[in-house]
Structure formats: structure tokens, C-alpha cells
Amino acid sequence: xxLARESSLIAILAGGTGAARLLRGLVExxxxxxxxxxVNTADDFVLHGLRISPDIDTVRFTLSDDIGELGWGRADETxxxxxxxxxxxxxxxxxxxxxxxxxxxxxxxxIHLYRTQRMSEGASLCEVTSxxxxxxxxxxxxxxxxxxEVATKLTLASGEEVDFQDYFVRRQHSVAIRSVRxxxxxxxxxxxxxxxxxxxxxxxxxxxSNPFVSIGPILSIRGIREVMERRRDRVIAVxxxxxxxxxxxxxxxxxxxxxxxxxxxxxxxxxxxxxxxxVVDQSDARACGAIAALGMEPVVLPTIMHDLSAxxxxxxxxxxx
Amino acid sequence: xxLARESSLIAILAGGTGAARLLRGLVExxxxxxxxxxVNTADDFVLHGLRISPDIDTVRFTLSDDIGELGWGRADETxxxxxxxxxxxxxxxxxxxxxxxxxxxxxxxxIHLYRTQRMSEGASLCEVTSxxxxxxxxxxxxxxxxxxEVATKLTLASGEEVDFQDYFVRRQHSVAIRSVRxxxxxxxxxxxxxxxxxxxxxxxxxxxSNPFVSIGPILSIRGIREVMERRRDRVIAVxxxxxxxxxxxxxxxxxxxxxxxxxxxxxxxxxxxxxxxxVVDQSDARACGAIAALGMEPVVLPTIMHDLSAxxxxxxxxxxx
Numbered sequence: 001x002x003l004a005r006e007s008s009l010i011a012i013l014a015g016g017t018g019a020a021r022l023l024r025g026l027v028e029x030x031x032x033x034x035x036x037x038x039v040n041t042a043d044d045f046v047l048h049g050l051r052i053s054p055d056i057d058t059v060r061f062t063l064s065d066d067i068g069e070l071g072w073g074r075a076d077e078t079x080x081x082x083x084x085x086x087x088x089x090x091x092x093x094x095x096x097x098x099x100x101x102x103x104x105x106x107x108x109x110x111i112h113l114y115r116t117q118r119m120s121e122g123a124s125l126c127e128v129t130s131x132x133x134x135x136x137x138x139x140x141x142x143x144x145x146x147x148x149e150v151a152t153k154l155t156l157a158s159g160e161e162v163d164f165q166d167y168f169v170r171r172q173h174s175v176a177i178r179s180v181r182x183x184x185x186x187x188x189x190x191x192x193x194x195x196x197x198x199x200x201x202x203x204x205x206x207x208x209s210n211p212f213v214s215i216g217p218i219l220s221i222r223g224i225r226e227v228m229e230r231r232r233d234r235v236i237a238v239x240x241x242x243x244x245x246x247x248x249x250x251x252x253x254x255x256x257x258x259x260x261x262x263x264x265x266x267x268x269x270x271x272x273x274x275x276x277x278x279v280v281d282q283s284d285a286r287a288c289g290a291i292a293a294l295g296m297e298p299v300v301l302p303t304i305m306h307d308l309s310a311x312x313x314x315x316x317x318x319x320x321x
Numbered sequence: 322x323x324l325a326r327e328s329s330l331i332a333i334l335a336g337g338t339g340a341a342r343l344l345r346g347l348v349e350x351x352x353x354x355x356x357x358x359x360v361n362t363a364d365d366f367v368l369h370g371l372r373i374s375p376d377i378d379t380v381r382f383t384l385s386d387d388i389g390e391l392g393w394g395r396a397d398e399t400x401x402x403x404x405x406x407x408x409x410x411x412x413x414x415x416x417x418x419x420x421x422x423x424x425x426x427x428x429x430x431x432i433h434l435y436r437t438q439r440m441s442e443g444a445s446l447c448e449v450t451s452x453x454x455x456x457x458x459x460x461x462x463x464x465x466x467x468x469x470e471v472a473t474k475l476t477l478a479s480g481e482e483v484d485f486q487d488y489f490v491r492r493q494h495s496v497a498i499r500s501v502r503x504x505x506x507x508x509x510x511x512x513x514x515x516x517x518x519x520x521x522x523x524x525x526x527x528x529x530s531n532p533f534v535s536i537g538p539i540l541s542i543r544g545i546r547e548v549m550e551r552r553r554d555r556v557i558a559v560x561x562x563x564x565x566x567x568x569x570x571x572x573x574x575x576x577x578x579x580x581x582x583x584x585x586x587x588x589x590x591x592x593x594x595x596x597x598x599x600v601v602d603q604s605d606a607r608a609c610g611a612i613a614a615l616g617m618e619p620v621v622l623p624t625i626m627h628d629l630s631a632x633x634x635x636x637x638x639x640x641x642x
Contacts, residue, residue, distance in 0.1 A: 049370035049437035080399055084431030091456040098438035106427045110405030116370035117419035135412040 010319075011036045011201035013145075015214025016043075016055045017071045017248050018240055018305070019207030020062035022318075023140060025311030027063065029319060032139035036197040040209070041125070041144045042152040042182050042217035043164050047102055050112035051119060054165075055214065056129055056144060057111060064136035068105070071248065077105030101170045126191050143197065145218040148188040152213050155179045157257070164213065173250035176257045182217045190221050198227045204275075205318060206237035208303065210251040211270050212258065219274065228274035236321055237275035237296075238303060238314075239267045243283040247304060265290040272296050277321060279303060331640075332357045332522035334466075336535025337364075337376045338392045338569050339561055339626070340528030341383035343639075344461060346632030348384065350640060353460040357518040361530070362446070362465045363473040363503050363538035364485050368423055371433035372440060375486075376535065377450055377465060378432060385457035389426070392569065398426035422491045447512050464518065466539040469509040473534050476500045478578070485534065494571035497578045503538045511542050519548045526639060527558035529624065531572040532591050533579065540595065549595035557642055558596035558617075559624060559635075560588045564604040568625060586611040593617050598642060600624060 010030060012023060014037045023037055040055045054072070061067040066075050082100040089099030104112065111132065118128045125147045133142045152164035157176035167173055182188075198204060209215050219225045228235060244262050246252040255262035264284045268291040271278065278296045280287060281303040291298040299321055305311040331351060333344060335358045344358055361376045375393070382388040387396050403421040410420030425433065432453065439449045446468045454463045473485035478497035488494055503509075519525060530536050540546045549556060565583050567573040576583035581591075585601045589612045592599065599617045601608060602624040612619035620642055626632040 046370075046441075047438065048434035049367075049372065049441060050434075051370065078399070078401055078427070080427035081402065081430045081434065084428050085434055088431060088435045088453065088456045091452045092435070092439060096439060096442055098435045098442070106399070106401035106430075107405050109402045109427075109430060110409060113369035113371075113402065113406055113425075114409045114413070114419045117368065118413060118417060120367075120370060121417055121419070123414075131412045132409065135409045 008202040009034045009036070009197075009200055010203045010205060011038060011197045012205045012207055013209075013215055013218050014039045014055065014059055014207045015209025016040075016058040017062075018238075019055075019209045019214070020059045020067070021305040021311045022205070022207050022238065022315060023059060024062050024308065025305065025313070025315030026318075027140060028308070028312040029316045036141040036143060036193070036201070038143050038145050038194050038197065038218060040214045040218055041146055042150045042185075042213065043168070044149075045151065045163065045165050047097065047165075048104075049116065050104075050109075051116045052102075052104075052112055053115065053125070053129075053144070056142065057108075060133055060136050060138055060142060063138045063140055066136065073103065073105050074107045074111075077107050079103070080106055081109055102165060126193070141193070141197070143193050144191045145194060145224070146188040146221050147191045149184050150188050150217055150221075151183040152217060153181050153183050155181075168250070173253070177254060178257070180212050180216070180254075180258075182220055185217065185220045188221045190223055194221075195223055195227060198224070198231065201231075201234065203319070204228065204231060204235040206235060206271060206275055208238040208240040208247070210240060210246070210249060210254070211267065212251070212254050225274065232274060233276050235275040236277040236279060236299075236318060237267070237271045238279045238318070239264045239281070239284070241267050241284075242281040242303060263287065265294070268294045268296050268298075279318065279321070329523040330355045330357070330518075330521055331524045331526060332359060332518045333526045333528055334530075334536055334539050335360045335376065335380055335528045336530025337361075337379040338383075339559075340376075340530045340535070341380045341388070342626040342632045343526070343528050343559065343636060344380060345383050345629060346626065346634070346636035347639075348461060349629070349633040350637045357462040357464060357514070357522070359464050359466050359515050359518060359539060361535045361539055362467055363471045363506075363534065364489070365470075366472065366484065366486050368418065368486075369425075370437065371425075371430075372437045373423075373425075373433055374436065374446070374450075374465070377463065378429075381454055381457050381459055381463060384459045384461055387457065394424065394426050395428045398428050400424070401427055402430055423486060447514070462514070462518070464514050465512045466515060466545070467509040467542050468512045470505050471509050471538055471542075472504040473538060474502050474504050476502075489571070494574070498575060499578070501533050501537070501575075501579075503541055506538065506541045509542045511544055515542075516544055516548060519545070519552065522552075522555065524640070525549065525552060525556040527556060527592060527596055529559040529561040529568070531561060531567070531570060531575070532588065533572070533575050546595065553595060554597050556596040557598040557600060557620075557639060558588070558592045559600045559639070560585045560602070560605070562588050562605075563602040563624060584608065586615070589615045589617050589619075600639065600642070
């Protein structure tokens with residue numbers, strides 16, 4: 001596909017897969033140098049001593065065409081370390097996390113070794129993120145939303161509070177949740193460059209990411225919601241809910257479990273103060289009236305990014321809005 | 322080879338390769354359940370966030386016939402993570418250690434992931450060492466010499482002080498040293514079981530390991546030298562110096578750089594207070610008089626463990642002393 005490239009400054013609030021695919025489309029139709037991805041870090045955690053930043057890595061792997069087939073990890077991956085770790089885990093006490101429940105491929109591991117070592121040497125998360133983007137040939141400016149430690153915690157229906165990855169990966173988000181909080185968010189500051197990118201952008205895109213655990217923590221960082229509200233006219237959001245469901249992940253279930261109808265009108269209600277436009281899928285065209293009634297301009301587009309062509313088309317259409 | 326097995330209690334002060342090979346021989350000729358290896362931990366360090374215990378791992382890999390061909394790391398190893406890490410390291414600032422200078426194979430990595438995660442969960446180094454030995458089918462009791470953090474530091478001839486692995490691996494021990502110290506040794510306590518093993522052993526063996534950086538730190542831990550001196554009559558040491566050189570590693574050079582003649586008489590001088598017998602190689606038979614003059618009984622044996630048969634023979638001969 002050959003498309004004219006836009007060179008305007010664009011900032012994107014990004015979670016994992018949905019955001020990554022939209023960004024991959026955007027670099028086909030806009031100058032990557034003008035793109036700034038502000039990526040959720042509230043899923044970040046430490047496992048086996050390694051600092052793991054799942055959303056940052058998913059975005060970078062996707063942008064460098066190095067994403068695993070299942071939408072996580074790296075392409076052309078092998079699993080020798082994980083196989084050994086699984087063997088070892090048979091000798092660990094019950095309840096230990098020293099096992100292969102969070103799958104880290106041999107190629108993927110190098111990323112976490114690198115990040116952890118660099119940060120132990122005093123590098124900031126921004127610096128490491130930039131070094132890894134350089135190494136992958138990614139020209140999009142990738143910024144962690146914050147460099148402070150923020151950790152998504154989920155209270156399950158049972159009352160137990162668990163870490164995000166415990167819910168998302170270990171339990172395969174198969175348990176009902178009651179509430180979400182972001183430990184550390186009160187003192188979290190936007191990473192260097194984040195507020196500037198949002199202030200200077202000609203367009204701001206809210207990617208089709210989970211409103212509660214991906215976009216939610218970004219908006220909760222001091223100052224970010226304020227600039228989004230002030231620059232609301234520049235902000236286009238893409239609904240992560242299509243026809244009452246999330247394309248991937250637990251967003252649909254989370255709406256229901258949190259007592260919110262899982263539909264695009266609910267998305268409009270969540271995001272109407274920070275975005276002036278809500279892009280919804282063709283299958284949700286019937287909701288345009290409700291969205292408009294909430295003060296957002298509805299735009300109907302094919303939003304399901306099943307391949308690069310679909311991502312590029314959505315990206316191009318977004319720039320044309 | 323079929324040899325009668327001894328079932329007496331034997332404790333071994335152990336460093337890396339030389340000790341590992343002797344232990345591998347010992348389990349051929351003695352009941353492994355009676356063997357306790359007290360292993361140096363002063364080479365332990367953290368890299369890429371991972372806790373690495375080189376001597377403990379070399380001993381365990383050797384005992385489970387899983388040692389790499391070069392005498393370190395694991396057998397049947399692959400290097401996908403290290404290859405990726407080397408690529409990434411090109412984007413790191415000069416001086417960063419976030420590279421593949423310390424080679425961690427894909428299988429080996431699982432060990433360090435496991436150890437680091439378990440210790441972050443509150444397991445002690447003893448517990449993890451025991452779990453890893455179980456997982457490898459090793460029945461020798463493996464004890465870290467101490468659970469406290471002790472770090473070998475070397476002052477180079479240039480006056481610069483460097484960490485042990487920086488000297489040993491990154492610089493391939495190619496630079497002259499001026500002195501050795503063990504940071505943290507003043508407050509280090511023997512790990513649980515260490516003093517008991519030394520008190521209860523019918524025989525104590527000082528393995529042919531580097532006297533300065535392998536056996537030295539073990540003897541410097543509070544209480545260990547005292548029990549060795551008191552039980553000196555039970556202690557047999559095997560010289561790591563053969564015909565003026567170390568079989569492997571920098572021990573020979575270290576003697577010279579520290580102003581000590583690199584020969585078995587110097588070994589006798591270093592160890593005469595903690596061992597009553599010094600086993601030297603046939604090529605050093607001429608030194609027997611000098612060794613005896615230092616108050617040790619010299620025993621001449623073939624000590625070079627070039628294969629399992631040689632290790633077993635040395636082990637059998639040691640038990641016959």
C-alpha cells in the first residue's frame with residue numbers, strides 16, 4: 001500500500017496490542033518521527049529479578065515487526081530457558097512464582113536482562129526505552145507514561161487483591177473483578193517529554209486500549225488528564241469495544257464486572273471529557289446518536305485491525321477525520 | 322570402574338572446577354549422602370538483576386554431568402539470549418555491563434531466574450541451593466560457605482580495584498593483581514550446617530582450588546579457620562599447584578603477583594595450620610622434604626583430573642590416605 005505520509009505531530013496514549021497495531025498502521029501513513037507513543041507502565045513488574053514492561057515491549061515488537069504470533073513476546077522465539085525453568089519449578093514450594101507461568105522466550109529474555117542491567121547502572125526507564133527502540137530500528141518516539149513505579153492491583157470478586165499479571169496471565173483473566181486501583185499513582189509524575197508531547201501535538205489519539213487498566217492509569221498520572229481536557233478538541237479516541245466486546249483481552253468483561261454496560265456509549269461516557277471524537281466500528285453505527293448526546297462526535301470506521309492493511313487504513317482514516 | 326564405596330562423613334571445602342571434579346570423583350567411590358560440599362560464594366554477584374553463584378553452579382553442573390565443555394556453564398547449551406543481548410549492547414553507552422561479556426546460556430539462565438525469584442520470595446541461599454541440587458538429582462549436600470554477601474575485590478597493579486568477575490571473566494584474568502580482599506567478610510557467618518559438617522566429618526578435604534580467591538574466603542568466615550585448625554589431623558589438602566602452575570585459572574600467576582613462589586611448598590606454607598596432609602602431584606615429589614619440614618605429611622599422587630577415571634582414582638586414593 002502506498003499512501004501519502006503526514007508529517008504533523010501526533011501523540012498516542014497507548015496500552016498493548018490494540019495500540020501497537022494502530023501505531024504500526026500509523027507509521028505506514030505518517031512520518032514516524034512525528035509520532036510519540038505515551039505507553040502505559042502500570043502493568044510493569046519484576047519477575048525473576050527482571051524488570052518487565054509488557055506494554056512498552058508489545059508496542060516496540062509490533063513496530064519492528066518482531067511481535068510473536070499470539071500478540072505477545074517476540075517472533076521466531078525459542079523456549080529453552082522456560083523449559084528448564086519449568087523443570088526446576090517442580091522442586092519449588094507450592095505458591096512460588098519461580099516457574100514458567102509468565103512465558104519469557106529466549107530472545108525476549110535479552111530485552112529484560114538489558115533493561116534490568118541498564119537501570120541498575122542508573123539509566124532511567126526513558127533512556128532504556130529509547131535505547132531499545134533504537135536497537136529495534138523504531139523511529140516512533142516511545143515514552144513510558146511515567147518513570148515512577150505504578151502497579152495495577154485488582155480486587156477480585158472474592159475480595160482478594162492480586163497483581164495485574166497474576167490476574168491477566170497466571171489466571172488468564174478468568175476470574176471476576178470488583179475494582180481496580182493503581183498503587184503509587186498518587187506520587188507518579190509524567191515521564192520527561194510526556195506533557196510536552198501532549199501540548200505540542202496537532203492530534204492526540206487515544207488508542208483502542210483497555211479504558212480501566214491501560215488508558216486509565218495514564219490518565220491518572222498528575223497533569224495528564226488536565227492537558228487532555230484542555231486540548232480535548234485535538235483528541236480522537238478509538239473505541240476498544242466493538243459490538244459489545246473487546247477484540248482482545250478482558251475489557252468487555254471488566255465493563256460488566258464493574259457494573260458498566262460493555263458498549264461504545266459507555267466508552268463515550270468514560271472518555272467524553274478528554275476526547276471530542278469517538279471512532280466506533282461499523283457494527284456500532286446505531287450508537288451514534290447516544291454518543292453525540294454525550295457531547296462527542298461519533299465517527300464510524302472499520303476498526304478491527306486483523307492485519308497491517310486494516311491497521312494502515314484505520315490510521316489513514318483517523319488522520320482524515 | 323567399580324570401587325567399594327565408603328560411607329563415612331566427608332566435608333570438602335570447594336571452589337569451582339578443581340573442587341567440582343574431585344567431588345565428581347568422590348561420588349564414584351563414596352556414598353554421596355555422606356558428602357558435604359562447603360562451596361565458596363565470594364565470586365557470587367548480580368548481573369542483569371540475576372543472582373549468579375558461579376562456584377555453586379559449577380559444582381552442581383559437574384556432579385550432574387551437565388557441565389559445559391569449557392568447564393563452565395551447562396552442557397548442550399544454546400546462546401539465543403546472549404546473541405540478542407550482544408545486539409542490544411551496541412546501543413548501550415560505553416562502560417555499560419548490559420552485554421554478553423559474562424556468557425549465560427539459555428539453559429543456564431533458567432538457574433539464575435529460579436534462584437533470583439526464589440530469593441525474592443524469601444528463600445535463603447541454602448534453601449535454593451538445596452532445591453537446585455534436588456532438581457539436578459545431586460545427592461551430595463551442597464552448602465554455600467556463607468549466606469551473607471561477601472564479594473571478592475582485587476586491586477590491580479594499576480591501583481584500580483575491580484570486582485572478581487570483572488577480573489576473572491571480562492579481563493580474562495590477564496592483568497596483574499596487587500592484593501585481594503573480601504568485602505563483607507567481617508560480618509559473614511557460616512551458613513547453617515557448615516560448622517556442624519566440619520565438626521562431624523571423619524575426613525575434611527581442602528579441594529585443589531585457588532587458595533586466595535576460593536579457599537581463602539571460606540577460611541575467612543568467622544569460625545571456619547578455628548574448626549579447621551582444631552581438627553587439623555582430619556584434614557587432607559590437595560595442592561592446586563602442580564609443577565609450578567595451576568591446572569586452570571589464575572592461581573599460578575596470583576602466587577607470583579602476590580610475591581609468593583608458585584610451588585607446592587608455598588601451598589604447604591599457606592595451609593599447614595589447617596591441614597595435616599598435603600597431596601601433591603607426582604611431578605612435585607621432590608618437594609616432599611620441604612613440605613614435611615613445614616609440619617605437613619606429603620603424599621604423592623597423580624592429581625591431574627583430566628577425566629572421570631582420573632578424578633575417581635584421585636578420590637579413591639584420598640580416601641586411602
